Amino acid sequence: MDKQTNNEQPWSLWYKQPASCWEEALPVGNGRIGGMVFGDINQERIQLNEDTLWSGFPRDTNNYEALRYLKRVRELLADHKYVEAEQLVQSKMQGRNTESYQPLGDLWLKQTFDGGGEQEAAEYIRSLDLDQAIQSVRFRIGDTFYRRELFVSAVDQVLCVKYEAEGEGGLTIEASLTSPQPNELGSEKDRSLTLDGRCPTHVADNYWGDHPRAVQYESDRGVIFQARLAVLQGESAISTDQHNQHCMKVTHASSITLIFSASTSFKRFDKQPEGSVDELSEENDRILAAAAALGYEKFRERHIAEHQKMFRRVQLHLGETENGELPTDERLAAYKRSERDPGLEALYFQYGRYLLMASSRPGTQPANLQGIWNHRIQPPWNSDYTTNINTQMNYWPAELANLSECHEPLLTMIEELSESGSRTAAIHYGAEGWVAHHNVDLWRASTPTEGHPSWAFWPLGGVWLTQHLWEHYLYNPELAFLRDKAYPIMRGAALFCLDWLIETEDGYVMTSPSTSPENKFLTAEGEACSVAVSSAMDITLIRELFEHMLQAAKLLRTDEQLSVRIESALGMLPPLQIGASGMLQEWHHALEEQEPGHRHVSHLYGIYPGTAINREHTPELLEAGKLSLASRISNGGGHTGWSCAWLINLYARLGEPEQAYRFIHTLLARSTHPNLFDDHPPFQIDGNFGGTAGIAELLLQSHLDNIELLPALPEAWPTGYIRGLKARGGFEIDLNWADGKLIDALVRSTHGQNCVLSYGDMALVVRSAGGAVLDTSKPFPTVAGESYTVTLK
Incomplete structure (x- = not known):
């Protein structure tokens, strides 16, 4: 077991202390199940969500007048x-207003150490490995090293927590489930805990109001859900607390693995969420049994392989940084003091990709205002899909x-x-x-x-x-x-x-x-x-x-x-x-x-994300847009996280890299929580996604019927590379640059379409896989699955 080395993975967030609030916890998810992990030594809290837990039910909201x-x-x-x-x-x-995205509840894991009482730990590290999508905590008490790791598998639809101890001290864990929703708790055969609950039938959005408004529950309506926590077979002694039937205890173990599943009665947007607890229980039984049958190592291996297949498509390096060895919160604090850190900017880009993978997968609901992470019955703006910018920005x-x-x-x-x-x-x-x-x-x-x-x-x-x-x-x-x-x-x-x-x-x-x-x-x-x-x-x-x-x-x-x-x-x-x-x-x-x-800045939609206002076809409108943007900013515009992210993309399209980079820095320095969540304020995830899109837009653009290489490279990133960005037309692009100039590129054709490339006013040489030089004075044909090398002439 890795005992005390710092987390040196380039795509990791890490800290020397547990989270003190929700905005410091670390997010995990598989598009459907989400968790915010706090990392406390004595009692871990994992705040839980499931993407179909919403207030309400299908009803006619049309205004017939x-x-x-x-x-x-x-x-x-x-x-x-x-x-x-x-x-x-x-x-x-x-x-009437829309309904609200709801929290499921919390998983509490109380750890008891030899000597009793709460313990202070040495060599504590809390981390989130973006490359493996695994959250971990490790520390030492006395001569015993403790480690726990947690992930949510998209392959097997289960959240998994594993505790390990190496040394003289063993593991004793008390597990419990709680929920802010009306619920019933129970245990089954000393090996699992079950929580059955029901969402409200209406939650009134009154985020900026003076008084809370009604949260309505009806005993026979609304989405019902069941959460199930089980201990994998083969672990040590398991018992249900005689004084608390809603607490499960595992004692004197060197290793403990818990798996969690959730099911709901949601069927479809226009179907009443009818269903029985028995049906939900059968679904959880099936999911947990399938995961348990794999065994932990195979289960973990499947999770990592599936995640990396998507995550590793894109690699980004924006330069070396002196602050790369600092914990993420200290690194962010240094960045706010204007200490240069291109590695943090690259991490922010990859974090945005991780968050999208964790909150939006085929078959799930889309990422909402908070992705899938919400701990409030009455979340800001219902944590809904706000389609006048925010939902769209999530998918930029x-x-x-x-x-x-x-x-x-x-x-x-x-x-x-x-x-x-x-x-x-x-x-x-x-x-x-x-x-x-x-x-x-x-x-x-x-x-x-x-x-x-x-x-x-x-x-x-x-x-x-x-x-x-x-x-x-x-x-x-x-x-x-x-x-x-x-x-x-x-x-x-x-x-x-x-x-x-x-x-x-x-x-x-x-x-x-x-x-x-x-x-x-x-x-x-x-x-x-x-x-x-x-x-x-x-x-x-x-x-x-x-x-x-x-x-x-x-x-x-x-x-x-x-x-x-x-x-x-x-x-x-x-x-x-x-x-x-x-x-x-x-x-x-x-x-x-x-x-x-x-x-x-809605009137500037035609610059970004639209394409109608551009330098080739509408140069006068483009100049008018630039003046409008400058005026908006000089009067205080871009003051929310997502709005600042929009400015990055607008200046990328305008070909003004230094202005774009200014707002990358502003977004991280002013509108980012210690866990790198976007701070609107309060937390909204759109700024993360908009910022990720903006960083990529500086390096590659393809909206004007050609692929522009490094169209807006800022001075802060003089040397670097990116692998695997996509371009319109069906292409994947790798780029290498040094001293602010392109060295070479690789174009992979995914659909066999014709291709047009440009790099400012510079002439390019394109060679096929066989070494033939292609005519770039016109769109050149490509073959699906083949790659083409690009160099300066």
């Missing part, structure tokens, strides 16, 4: 009566950082939203297709929520989400996916847009009513308002969807009549407006900003 007021709202907006229109939207056209690194499988849960959610959203489109707006607004939950709520229209009323959430389908296709160009999954969903969103657009007297088609997510303007009378006509984001999103629809229909040779309608509407969309100050306007009409430093 909304359509009656749509015409009047549009009339008011045409007369520039913005405040009256906003009041009518809020009072008549919105609905999915393709580029070579984790396409992790994208699948979001794509599945979009497909489900297209079902629930079709009723909302018809009932709320009398429109074809489907619609989704700014908040979504497990039950795929597609309606506007209650609250201020600046955030509650935004019918373009679904349109933004469809861009993820298109992006997935671009990175993995398979016509079957486009035909069978992406195109039908995109088509429904396009049909909604065609009905949502209204023709105005000047010959344009506009969105009305329109908001720019969470922002407000000032009316001529100086009143703050959010509802107007045709926000820049609305028009940019619709334009890109229409363009993607035309490309897809051409590839699939389908929908000629619909393509004619889309092409006609596309030609009537209003151009984005540049104001008198030279900045890109957030709304079609010139309206004064109510908060010049607002955290959202």
Whole structure:
């Protein structure tokens, strides 16, 4: 057993003390089961989540009165009566809030040492190995070395904890399960503990309110769950505490292995979560028996192999650092003092990939506002799917950082939203297709929520989400996916847009009513308002969807009549407006900003993550966007974690590496907890994912029909390499650079598409696997599975 060496793995977080609060605990997960591990010496706490534990149940949240007021709202907006229109939207056209993601409970593991009482340990190290996805604690008491390690297997769907002791002292562990949900606890045959519980049927989001609002439970409704903790066969003496039937004790062992499983009654977003405890028990029996049959070593080996198959696709080195030997919290503190640490920045990138793997796997729910880690019954903003930026940002690194499988849960959610959203489109707006607004939950709520229209009323959430389908296709160009999954969903969103657009007297088609997510303007009378006509984001999103629809229909040779309608509407969309100050306007009409430093930069969507505003096709809009971005920042913008992450990606696309790097540093130094979780504040995981995407975007871009190598390399990373980034078109890219310049690259073709490469104005030499020099003056053909070397001419 490794006794006391420091954790020297480059992809590890490590600390010299246990976590003192939830934001210092270390996250583990397999996309479905999540745990936050605290690492206490005497009593370990593992806070537990399961991704389908939400409040509520399927119910009709549509507002059947909304359509009656749509015409009047549009009339008011045409007369520039913005405040009256906003009041009518809020009072008549919105609905109820989404439900909340819920905690399962806690696993407590009390360790008793020889001599009794609480003990102080020497040589304590708590770590999270990202490469193996294993959390561990090790320390010494007297002459005995203790080690525990914990992981959540995606292969076998079980959380596993193993305790080991080496020396004279043995192991005595008391295990117990608790939950903030109404629950029943019990033990079975002295070898397992069971916790049965039920989620609330409603949790009102009142995060910023003065008083807690009701958490409602109904005895016969809501998701039920069962958690089961078992001891593997072959361990030492096991007993149930005679005085506490909910505590299981394992005594006088040199090694103890516990496995944990959880099952719920959730079936599907539109199915009532009906089921029996017996059914859940049978599922847990099956999962735990299969894991136990493998034995610990095989079980652990399977977990590591499956994890590394994905995690090791990408390797990143950004330079050496003097602080690399420091514990992570001390390293972060030094970074906040402006001590240079490119290794910490590379670790942050890989941590983002780890978090996506841990919170979003095929067959699971998508990563929500907190991934899958939440300890509150009433979490901030319900810990839901906020689809006016946050949910999308969670998946910005999915393709580029070579984790396409992790994208699948979001794509599945979009497909489900297209079902629930079709009723909302018809009932709320009398429109074809489907619609989704700014908040979504497990039950795929597609309606506007209650609250201020600046955030509650935004019918373009679904349109933004469809861009993820298109992006997935671009990175993995398979016509079957486009035909069978992406195109039908995109088509429904396009049909909604065609009905949502209204023709105005000047010959344009506009969105009305329109908001720019969470922002407000000032009316001529100086009143703050959010509802107007045709926000820049609305028009940019619709334009890109229409363009993607035309490309897809051409590839699939389908929908000629619909393509004619889309092409006609596309030609009537209003151009984005540049104001008198030279900045890109957030709304079609010139309206004064109510908060010049607002955290959202929705009008700049076309720069990133969109592509409509770029140096090749729209240089004037790009310059206007740069001015708008500079103004937003100078007035305090980018002050939340996720907003700061957006700035990194925007400056990467603008080709301004030093500005982008400035916000990488800001994100880590100002908006990062000791466990490297993003601090909004409070914790939201989107900043982690946005930061990961931004680091990759500085090194590789492929949004303009060519693959740009090192398009925005900052001075802070003069020498380094990256392996395995993905590019649109179906390519994997390796890059080596020194002294701020490209040395060479390797391109692996995954789909046999034509390839275009660029590195600034420098000429490149591309050779096939056989050594033949290829003509790069035009797109060169590739063969799926083959690699191509790239050097400077």
